[in-house]
Amino acid sequence: MLHREVEIGSFLKARRAALDPAGLGLPSGLNRRRVRGLRREEVAQLAAISVDYYTRIEQGRAHAISASVLDAIARALRLTGGEVTYLRNVAALDRRAADGPAGGCAPAAGPGQTVRPEVRQLLDAMAGTVPATVIGRGLDILAWNSLGARVGFDLDGLAPGRRNSALLVFLDPAARALHPDWDRIAEETVGNLRAESGRHPEDPRICAVVGELLERSGDFRRVWEAQSVSECLRGTKRIVHPRVGELHVTFETFRLTTDDDQILVTYSAPRGSVTESRLRELAELPVPDVVATAGLEPVA
Template sequence: MLHGEIEISAFLKARRAALDPGEVGLPDGFGRRRVRGLRREEVAQLAGISVDYYTRVEQGRAPAVSDSVLDAIARALRLSDGEVTYLRNVAVPRRRPAGGPPRCVPGPAQTVRPEIRQLLAAMDPAVAAVVLGRGLDVLAWNDAGGRLSFDLDALDPARRNTALLVFLEPTAREVYPDWENKAEEVVGNLRADSGRHPDDPRICEVVNELLAGSPEFRRMWAAQGVRECLRGTKRMRHPAAGELTVTFESFRLGADPDQVLVTYTASPGSPSEAGLRRLAAGAAVVAGSVS
């Protein structure tokens, strides 16, 4: 199945399976269990709706699910804020019109406004920054941002994508010492993006390539996790700038809501800040390599 054919079923089933009945006051459930997690009738009971109706929601057969029902299901499944948003985005079945175009047909190129590029160029050299678009494509960057992990200028434009680089570039595990955490962060962000744009051709293209090319991605994607990570601290390893510990913040652009400005900074006077300044001054990394 193509990524664009997003189903609510897989998401709700995964969330049911992730819950321990004892956590929601159902230590014994409705008899002996053969599978882990909650049953449909238990979710329906907790949400205060009929089993038949919950079943139709989970199977994507409920044409118009009210916000109150979605909220009740979210509470029953102990969904996070990001998961609630994703549930709302995929709750209404989306079907291709008869004779409509096939999914994953390349769409128009995403562009960054000149004013945003001007902002990137005007930033302090110790601030590394990139602009991400749909599907986690890297659309623009300043000097330090373009050299922070991979040499973006040297990469083929089609490969300038955070998810593709993290999962398919052989040196990604050298760039990110905490690779597993970085990979899960990428999957959570990509899943959230797919909920906002379930039929976007670029997201579909990226996810399908990763499903075909990365067993680790297949495993993480199948878990149906939705965890949009917009801020935090991460460790990175650069051959010229050395070991870096940076904090990142993400800012969705008001006039371009499908684009996110991500900045990376380090503590003033720290070796990591000095490393960012070296990157801005021209310390480069060979495309796809950190050695």
Template sequence: MLHGEIEISAFLKARRAALDPAEVGLPDGFGRRRVRGLRREEVAQLAGISVDYYTRIEQGRAPAVSGSVLDAIARALRLSHGEMTYLRNVAVPRRRTAGTCAPVPAQTVRPAVRELLAAMDPAVAAVVLGRGLDILAWNGAGARLSFDLEALAPARRNTALLVFLDPAARERYPDWEKKAEEVVGNLRADSGRHSDDPRICEVVNELLDRSPEFRRMWAAQGVYECLRGTKRMRHPEVGELTVTFESFRLAADPDQVLVTYTAPAGSASEAALRALSRPAAGAAVAS
């Protein structure tokens, strides 16, 4: 099944299985348990709806589910804000043509945003991410902080493809497992917003085919938008550095996110970012 054929079933089943009955006041449940997590009848009871209705929702057979019912299910399953948003996105059946991903406009970055990138302090690394975690634009340090973006073909400038398929990724990210889980959580959240996007379909299907680690993490149905935090990185030219990142969704381009990476003034990591902002010897400067 192509990723474009998103179903609510796998998500709700995974969330049921991940929840300890004791957390919701059901230490013994309804009789002897043969599987982990909550049963459908238990979720229905906690949400205050019939078992039949919950079953139809989980199987994707409920044509129109109200927001109040989705809220009740979210409370029953202890969903996070990001998981709740994802549930709302995938709970609405979408019209599709012959089961394929619908065409969408190509992703472009406005000139004003590119000017903003160019005007940033050299100690600030920045990139613009689009749908499916494609890397659309960057500044000097952003071009080289994680990977050499200018040396990559446009179709390979994608955070998920690089983290899971580039051999250098595990060396660049000392905490690779954590980084990979964040990428999967972000990608799933994006897929909920744009389930028919052909680029997201392409990225997810390639990773499912080529990466056992991605298949394992994707099957867990985790939804986690990591929008800020701290990362440890290991760069082949400037060594180890620790950066703080912040994400800003562009108001005029809601499908695009500006991500900045900074370090404390005067720190070795800040010096490393400044060094990365200078083109390497013989390297071309992107227009």
């Protein structure tokens, strides 16, 4: 469970610290500022609300904040679309978080997410040419086709509870060798996970994943505390596979609208490219030859 007073305060502080006062027409002299970014009173002025009220909001002491006030703060802080959604979700917790458990994760209410047979059938239909996975709440990897299991981590060889994109990126020693652009991948992963936590602040699985990573990974703590909320739903990746070499793939995500909080992720390469040829080679390798993970261990 997210603690509302902590989350909203940390988020707003990080976002105002990230702004350049000079870019907003405000004085920026070092002799006048003890901290970087905007002061609370400047955010309040830009949002046209009282300093006292903004201070109470940032400290988690203001409840039932109106949508108009949240929108005004969002404009003052130049929030992105994903950041605005996160702010609204965290603010909507209202008194529920304060009245909830003092700490720890709530137990799961029932069985985990399942993938429909029709979706698994679609994954299998793409298996020979298109690596694909289904990602669920908290970045759990719920299903994959044979090529999807081979293009990166050895999903078939992992215990069910460890098949999670964030856990793999931050805790698997193979992650940095597999992803030469690891820093970018790490930031994208945290942005996605924080957006998830904003949509489902009381979800026990998200809470458990975030809690484990905060405890075991210094790199995760550093990126998480930056309060980035930037979902990456499409783009490119470089993957260095130990058997077929470097792959340059494009990934796309497709939200499964009838399946709550599940997305289909596909990887592809231009026709005739070296990567397309290597993906075909990867699909033809015997299963024992496809190994790209060393197991989950604490990293930094």
